[in-house]
Amino acid sequence: MIPAEFDYVAPQSLDEALQALAQGGEDAKILAGGHSLIPLMKLRMSQPSLLVDLRQLQDLKSVNADNGQIRLGAMVTHHRVATGNFGLASAAAATIADQQVRNMGTIGGTLAHGDPASDMPAVLLALEGSVVIRGSSGEREVAANDLFEDFLTTAVGEGEILTEVRFPRLEGYGYGYEKFNRRQEDWAMVAVSALVKKAADGTCEDVRIGLTHMGSVPLRATAAEQALRGQPLTAESIASAASHAAEGTEPPADLNASQDYKRHLARVLTRRALTTASE
Amino acid sequence: MAGSVRVTMTVNGAQQSAEVEPRLLLVHFLRETLGLTGTHVGCDTSNCGACTVHLNGEAIKSCTLLAAQADGAEITTIEGMGQEGALHPLQEAFWEHHGLQCGYCTPGMIMASADLLERNPKPNEEEVREALAGNLCRCTGYHNIVKAVLAASEAS
Ligand SMILES: Cc1cc2nc3c(=O)[nH]c(=O)nc-3n(C[C@H](O)[C@H](O)[C@H](O)COP(=O)(O)OP(=O)(O)OC[C@H]3O[C@@H](n4cnc5c(N)ncnc54)[C@H](O)[C@@H]3O)c2cc1C
Ligand code: FES
Ligand code: FES
Numbered sequence: 001m002i003p004a005e006f007d008y009v010a011p012q013s014l015d016e017a018l019q020a021l022a023q024g025g026e027d028a029k030i031l032a033g034g035h036s037l038i039p040l041m042k043l044r045m046s047q048p049s050l051l052v053d054l055r056q057l058q059d060l061k062s063v064n065a066d067n068g069q070i071r072l073g074a075m076v077t078h079h080r081v082a083t084g085n086f087g088l089a090s091a092a093a094a095t096i097a098d099q100q101v102r103n104m105g106t107i108g109g110t111l112a113h114g115d116p117a118s119d120m121p122a123v124l125l126a127l128e129g130s131v132v133i134r135g136s137s138g139e140r141e142v143a144a145n146d147l148f149e150d151f152l153t154t155a156v157g158e159g160e161i162l163t164e165v166r167f168p169r170l171e172g173y174g175y176g177y178e179k180f181n182r183r184q185e186d187w188a189m190v191a192v193s194a195l196v197k198k199a200a201d202g203t204c205e206d207v208r209i210g211l212t213h214m215g216s217v218p219l220r221a222t223a224a225e226q227a228l229r230g231q232p233l234t235a236e237s238i239a240s241a242a243s244h245a246a247e248g249t250e251p252p253a254d255l256n257a258s259q260d261y262k263r264h265l266a267r268v269l270t271r272r273a274l275t276t277a278s279e
Numbered sequence: 280m281a282g283s284v285r286v287t288m289t290v291n292g293a294q295q296s297a298e299v300e301p302r303l304l305l306v307h308f309l310r311e312t313l314g315l316t317g318t319h320v321g322c323d324t325s326n327c328g329a330c331t332v333h334l335n336g337e338a339i340k341s342c343t344l345l346a347a348q349a350d351g352a353e354i355t356t357i358e359g360m361g362q363e364g365a366l367h368p369l370q371e372a373f374w375e376h377h378g379l380q381c382g383y384c385t386p387g388m389i390m391a392s393a394d395l396l397e398r399n400p401k402p403n404e405e406e407v408r409e410a411l412a413g414n415l416c417r418c419t420g421y422h423n424i425v426k427a428v429l430a431a432s433e434a435s
Contacts, residue, residue: 001323008284008301008347031348038343039325041302051301055348079337098413099394100328103337104344184412185326 003041010053014060014161017052018136021159024050030161031055032075032109035101060108060163068169074108074162081107081120088175088193089167092123095177098185111147112162114154114217116252117187119179121148122218126193126210129167135160148217173197173206176276178269182256188212189257190265192221192245194273196233204228204237207274214249214266223247224270233278242271286350290315291359299346306330308346309356317357317386321415328414331387332356338394340413357386360393369393369431378427380418388414392428401432 007024008031011017021028027049031037040046054060060075063084070086079102081093096102096110096119110120111131124131124144132141133156142155149155156162179191191212199205207228209221221244228241246263253259287296290313297312309315309332318341321329325343332341333355361367369389372378379385388411395402395410402410407428408421416424 002304003302006301007282008345010347010350031345034345034348035325035343038345042323051345053348098328099391099410100331100338100340100413101325103334103339103394184409 001042003038004044004047006041006048007050008053009050010056012056014057014134014163017054017057017161018134018159020050020052021161022136024052026158028052030112032112033077033105035097035105036109036113036115054161065169068171070167070169072107072165074112074164075106076108076165078102078105078107078110086167087170087173088127088177088195089120089123091175091177092119092179092191092193095119095179095191101185107165108162111165112154112156114148114150114152115187116151116216116218117213119188119191119212122191122210122212123177123193124165124167125218125220126195126208127167127170128208129165131156131162132164132166133157133160134163139163141166151216170195170197174277174279176273178273178276179212180265180269189254190214190251190262190269192266192269192273194270194277196228196274196277198233198278203230203232204278207241207277209245209270209274211245211249211266211270214246214251214262216252219249221245221247221266221270228274235275238274238278239271242267242274245270284347284350286346288349288351289353291355301345301347303346304342305332305344305346305349305354306341308349309341309354312346315356315358319383319386321383321387326413326415327384328387328391328411329384331390331414333390333394336394336397338391355390357389360389367393368434369396369428372427372431372434373424376423376427376430378419378424384414384416384418388416388424392431395428396432396435400435402428404429 029048031051031053060073064071193210195208197206211219223244231237246266251262319329321327330342
């Protein structure tokens with residue numbers, strides 16, 4: 001399978017890249033790792049007229065983990081996130097596809113793309129992180145909660161570049177990541193990210209649960225979070241909270257899983273992820 | 280109308296340069312432009328790993344990379360791993376442990392394994408299986424492939 005024809009540039013600076021995008025018009029596209037875009041182009045489901053490759057922008061490959069705040073350049077690969085010791089984010093990145101895909105795919109690419117089956121969006125949501133987006137008129141920071149708008153639709157607009165991903169280290173939180181698929185390199189049928197902060201008396205001081213592939217965008221399991229907050233972190237209270245994990249969700253059914261089965265998976269995986277996060 | 284781009288890269292230690300269409304995939308650059316047919320195309324959809332080569336020392340699937348993305352890079356293919364009479368330890372081990380039947384997946388298996396051993400010289404069985412999750416084999420049932428990689432890790 002061969003993509004349709006396009007022009008290609010690999011600018012040396014972010015400003016040049018923004019300029020190239022602007023000149024390329026609405027059919028110009030950013031190329032990061034290419035591991036969502038090139039397969040789509042080979043299937044001719046995407047036919048950009050111009051690709052603006054970010055591979056030469058060294059600033060977008062930086063990792064900064066000072067002061068409890070982690071800042072990753074958009075071009076940091078899944079492999080570097082997986083091996084970077086960033087808690088939940090590393091655990092989730094390590095489950096993406098396979099080693100070869102993790103060596104090319106980038107955190108900025110997956111977040112800008114907004115595939116509801118992809119792993120990192122719900123992780124960023126649970127971490128209450130944000131992204132930095134640059135356009136010709138300047139830079140803005142967008143919270144994870146406002147980033148994912150719909151299926152494959154994010155707040156990254158035409159002519160804009162996602163440059164950085166930010167999230168707190170969350171000292172004192174345990175985490176768990178549970179992903180269900182049939183084969184190791186498959187996308188998640190459902191995945192659950194859990195973060196739990198234990199109070200001195202062993203009760204749950206704070207909890208955050210992110211759901212992957214339970215809607216057209218990543219979701220927080222707010223009913224389950226509310227049910228656990230302030231409760232003792234026992235097997236019973238975790239199971240009881242997890243039984244609320246699918247409340248209010250309308251997961252997309254597909255060949256692998258019906259809506260009901262996905263709701264079942266969300267409850268089971270939430271229980272497991274909370275259990276790991278509470279240990 | 281789309282133009283062409285000049286790509287220059289080091290392939291198995293030798294500098295190569297060509298004027299190519301931006302849409303040319305790296306695997307086709309290697310196989311058709313350079314005649315290095317050791318790298319195979321299995322699925323053409325980034326799943327099977329038959330097209331695995333190293334880009335600046337890391338295993339990647341060359342059916343999902345533009346040749347243009349590899350401009351300025353160092354590429355290693357199976358042809359760069361060893362020669363007849365002086366095989367790479369992984370190639371020796373695949374031979375010795377019968378890690379192949381038809382051999383179609385083998386170049387990709389060896390390149391993915393070499394990436395693993397670079398990062399983790401003494402992997403356990405689980406780590407080997409995990410590292411080869413992106414490489415499919417329709418013949419062997421994987422057992423002897425895993426054995427071969429473990430043997431190569433002990434040999435070096
Ligand atoms: C076989 C296979 C299995 C996979 N399995 C999984 C999986 O289990 N879980 C998972 O999460 N992902 C999976 N992926 C997807 C992979 O993680 C992709 O790498 C990722 O989704 C996209 O990142 P990229 O850097 O490759 O982006 P690209 O493919 O280069 O770009 C994707 C889209 O985002 C835009 N874009 C990219 N970067 C930016 C930026 N900085 N600013 C603005 N726009 C940008 C592009 O224009 C394009 O529209 C899989 C991919 C393959 C090929
Ligand atoms: S041919 Fe590239 S992964 Fe199958
Ligand atoms: S040996 Fe035939 S595909 Fe692996």
